[in-house]
Amino acid sequence: MEQKHLVVVGDGMAGMSCVDQILKRKPNFKITVLSEETYYNYNRILLSCVLAGEKTVDEIYINTKAWYDEHGIELLLGVKAVDVDAKNKIVFTADNRQISYDLLLLATGSNPFIPPIAGIQKDGVVTYRNMADTEEIIKRCETAKHAVVIGGGLLGLEAARGTSSRGVHTTVVHIMDRLMDMQLDEVGGQFLKREIEKLGITVLLNANTAEIMGDSKVEGVSFKDGNAVKADMVVVACGIRPNVELGKKAGLKINRGIVVNDHMETSDPSIFAVGECVEHREKIYGLVAPLYDQGKVLAATITGDKGPVYEGSVLATKLKVMGIELFSAGDFKALDSDKEVVSYQDHAFGVYKKVVVYANWVVGTILIGDTSDANRLLEMIRKQEKVTDNRQHLLFQKPPAVAGSPSDVMSRPDTDTICGCIGVSKGQILSAIKEQSCKTVSQVKACTKASSGCGTCAGLVQDILVAALGSEFQEEKKDTLCACVPFPKEKLRTMIQTQKLKSVQDVLDIYGNGAGCSYCKPALSFIVDEVHCGDHKEDRSARFINDRVHANIQRDGTFSVIPRMHGGVTSPQQLRKIADVAEKYNVPMVKVTGSQRIDLLGIKKEDLPKVWADLDMKSGHAYAKAVRMVKSCVGTDFCRYGTQNSIATGIQLETLLEGLYTPGKVKMGVVGCPRNCAEATVKDIGLVGIEGGWQVVIGGAAGKVVRAADILTTVKTTEEALEAALLFFQYYRENGEYLERTYDFVERAGLEKIRRETILASEETKKGLLERLNKARAKAVDPWKEASKPVHPMQFKDFVLPKDAEALIGGLS
């Protein structure tokens, strides 16, 4: 068969997914893709994650250059198609190319709708639709103080969440009486408004924008009722319109979108269209799942297979705002009297569930606060299943027969869709597990693309893996905190923050199995403390024994006591006190540690408060995931080689950071010259004195792992060196995973990224890091003060009964 030239206009999700489907059919096509944008095909749904800082641009590419090369696709980035000569089959581009085609696929997507508001052309008004918009908003967030988002729909709320999480005070203005009015009923709108407001975002409803105020730059937004709000950035998110320009020029039949039939054919036999620019049976779809379905049918049609037809899709929407779960599908309004509504509302928990039933079928649903049943309900809508048999479990699934066993996904048929975005069935996932030996969620994702869209089906994929593999199932590395609290660590931090969960038990009760384990309880203790900058509810039972009694447990159940000696400097008075304590409590071993400290070993728990009181020194935190110590060399004070005052700087660094808890222990060193006598280059944070300045080094280790530290920066003054050390310290506190030492953290995060987000970050970002550090420091108290004020009066108590203790015999009621 002769080779045909397929020209695709648009490099978006619908177009490339369709091309992917076409390739699977191995036709003899030469494919050329034109894209107005300058990025490779990326996942547009995840732009909100990029905006909110939860993902980087690199993380949302679907196909990179390698994919285009591998399939011999000619990709023309930054080339805009401006005209089509349908008669002679030629596409004209803005840079004056003429590209002939045999088959033309229009995947031109949509354009943001810009309402005719006075002043909308002013500097500071941005749209939110593509990668360039997203980067523009991120850039403006660095200096903006007040953002107004016009439009309270899906995109508007995601934009608002993004600007708000970047520290910009954000107001959402919406012309309707409720947020997401296309997807929610009145009650749902109220629930969502509360959740959005909890994120610190102001919501104005029934707000009809009159004018964007300001001279040339945006200064505010005024409304028709006379009110106004201040703003230095305005994001327009008033919906989208199909981009039909090229379709018009090609002379295609256009209504609101490019009209296609069930085979995805347009009115021209050589031209096809897919995605948001398309109108099918008078409906326009703006969400990804239907577009993928269209792509599959189009791939069949264009390769000559007239079997598959597209008959429309159920509309379903998921809001991707971290900390808010929202799902809406089908006919959720139930305006007709013959539709029944089954609903549940829990205002305190922010949970709203509504299912609309018509003649025993589920036809629509709204879920807010708990969307775990979204897939199940969507499947019921799609398949028009009767609900007679399981009606009592419509809103709440029957609990599994065995506690802790996976959800009921295994009892559902293999044809059920698991990943709604990509359209992957349970059977396809099972066969990937069986035939391609997938053992983790990301392996299944690589094999089937399941969970590569919005990602919310990852839990179901995991359930299938667990059920299919049993003990062979492999937990995703470092993905979730722990089996007890099965949420990704980053997400969990956000949830703890936005839900204001202040105690470990609250987190375990709400997001976990209620019990926890010896890993997640201390981990959560650290997280609730760090996230709330010390303003948490301390629960000692969730701490490891060392952190309950502020000493290090030894193999015989006794404890070791190491007082703090800043910079490793002590005095005759301190040494005398230590000697007295050692004698008074018969301390079996007094030892000088590798950290320039003195260790009193073999102390009984009950004696700890007395020992601390007698020592009258601060805790050295040698038992905790915390700031351990700063080791120093003698430096310019005494050493003939010294170039910097390492003792004073070491003491200063230790005093600045003492008492703070960290993901893993933090050992530090300050040396006065590159001879490195106090081994600063194998410490978590080190300052190395050089002629005329300091090197600040991070991520060193000389323990289980030996790793030479990386140079974070070289600076001239001691103040600059200390600031760089503090910036990295707080950055590690906020981004390190529990038990992750800096030597792993630096490699995982990447030195360049760490530099970019600490020493090279904007003044605003640096200020934020230091402010949060100071807030935590202000809350930090010397734990050995608990000698006189224990958290619990019996914290250090053993209960020893006298030999002649009397017993009650038998009948004790």
Add this chain to the structure above:
Amino acid sequence: MSADASMKWFRVASTRDIPEREGRRVEYGPHIAALFNLGTEYLAVENQCPHKSGPLADGIVAGKNVFCPLHNWKINLQNGCALSGGTGQVKTFPVKVSGSEIYLAFESAAYQACDLSAQAQESQTSNPVEG
């Protein structure tokens, strides 16, 4: 635990003496127990881990289990059996609460039957813990 009419009950502590989800060491003659407040009930086992005699009273309580503070063995407080780390068990002590007082029958300590399938299941899912 059968209600044995000859059991000797010793008052060991008040209910408020032990914080919720924590344990305390309780000693009477040769008997050393770890007594736990689980919020809904009090349970006691021998205070030495079957592995290397670690003080279970100082462990982290998770549901009805405690993790030994030395090497993270997981011991079920209802039957004293090791669920992860290795195999082994400790005796349990009968505990009763009367009013605000906790009583322990030191001399009635006994081994309970272990559920082997629970152990097998647990051994798949234990988490790493760094010292």
